[in-house]
Amino acid sequence: MSTAVTFDIIVVDSLASSYLPSTPAMGAAAAELAADRKLAKYNVLAQSYHFVHVAFETLGPINSSGHVFIAELGRCLARTTGDKRETSYLYQRFSITIQRFNAVVFYGSFKQQDLDES
Numbered sequence: 708m709s710t711a712v713t714f715d716i717i718v719v720d721s722l723a724s725s726y727l728p729s730t731p732a733m734g735a736a737a738a739e740l741a742a743d744r745k746l747a748k749y750n751v752l753a754q755s756y757h758f759v760h761v762a763f764e765t766l767g768p769i770n771s772s773g774h775v776f777i778a779e780l781g782r783c784l785a786r787t788t789g790d791k792r793e794t795s796y797l798y799q800r801f802s803i804t805i806q807r808f809n810a811v812v813f814y815g816s817f818k819q820q821d822l823d824e825s
Contacts, residue, residue, distance in 0.1 A: 713752060714759040714776060717741050718805060721764040735768035742770040763801065765809055777801075 719726065719741040726737035733739075742760040752758045761773035769777070781794025790796075 710755075710757045712759060713756040714761055715745055715749065716761045716763070717745060718763045718765060718808065721766040721768070735764065735770055738762040738764045738768050738770040738773070742772060763805055765805065767802075 719737045721737050723737070726740065739762070741762040745760040745762070746753075746758075749758060759772060759776045760770065761776055762770040763773070777797055778794055781797050784793035784797070785791050
């Protein structure tokens with residue numbers, strides 16, 4: 708009997724004060740911490756589903772289980788479509804989405820007065 712896969716994607720700010728103590732020491736530390744928090748929060752789901760936590764940092768890193776999941780999803784898509792670049796396409800789509808989000812957040816950090824002057 709197969710288990711349904713459920714996944715949760717979160718994007719965390721690598722420079723948030725709550726992550727700064729650990730991010731200089733290890734790459735993807737904020738992503739790993741965020742994924743661990745999700746695991747604790749949704750551990751009930753893990754009893755019925757294969758629950759995957761995908762955590763991206765705003766500056767790029769992804770947690771290890773997220774990398775494994777995206778790579779496997781890319782391989783499945785490649786088998787279906789016949790295009791061996793599917794995994795690369797997935798990473799590109801995620802990257803563009805995060806860049807767009809970062810631009811919206813950056814734009815939102817300006818005061819209305821700053822925007823009127825430009």
